[in-house]
Amino acid sequence: MTKRERLYPKQDAVEGMKRARRQEKLDEKDLLILRELELDSSRNLRELSEALDMPRTTIQDRINKLKRMGVIKRFTIKVDRAKLGKGVLAFVLVSFMPGSEISQKALAHEIAMLENVEEAHLISGEWDILLKVRGSSMKEIGEL
Template structure:
């Protein structure tokens, strides 16, 4: 970054995280700065890589993907694959939304979405556990999401 984010940049980012479609005039009014300044700051945040993209927040329940689970995976080093290769294979499974290589007792943390817990079970049993390099797994179904950022 060419400069540290100031309070206006931070407030602008928060507003854009809430609604990336909000127009410049509305942002200008909320932040109390001229529209040209808002436009310039957004452009700069994009150029500096602070804003990577503008996206949407789907309603997963309405998409029939209302069940979320987190899966912990132990990597099997005898598989002949690297941990990163295993993670990349897992990332290709339909229904997998996040794959993290983590430190600690477990090696990977995976976030999945599906219509039901039964469907998540199918992902784990029929897809995830079939990947070479996947050892033990533990699946935790989420009851409710209190906070989730994009």
């Protein structure tokens, strides 16, 4: 996973979908297939065909189209973090000190590389960076 994907995981996906909609129209069947794949991307064509009441060839053709358009970037898994001892999720707000030797963006990149940090987002307002962090306890997260 690249630093950009780690910092802005949803942004790239949203941009890809917007671009795809402009280039080639997505219809209701495409959206249904996407919804089913988001729920469980490990399902095979037969299972998707039964769930959506569509021929397997139609589903395969549309998945290929969605990949080609960049709407589907990859198939992935969803990990149960609790079973890995990282069941506590927290969002942490970070304030940036202007005039620092490091830029706000560079700081967010460095923080994103820390072990328990899943995502780091630059935000506007009173706070500067929003972190999505996981740990085994609030104490562990607090020590971050």
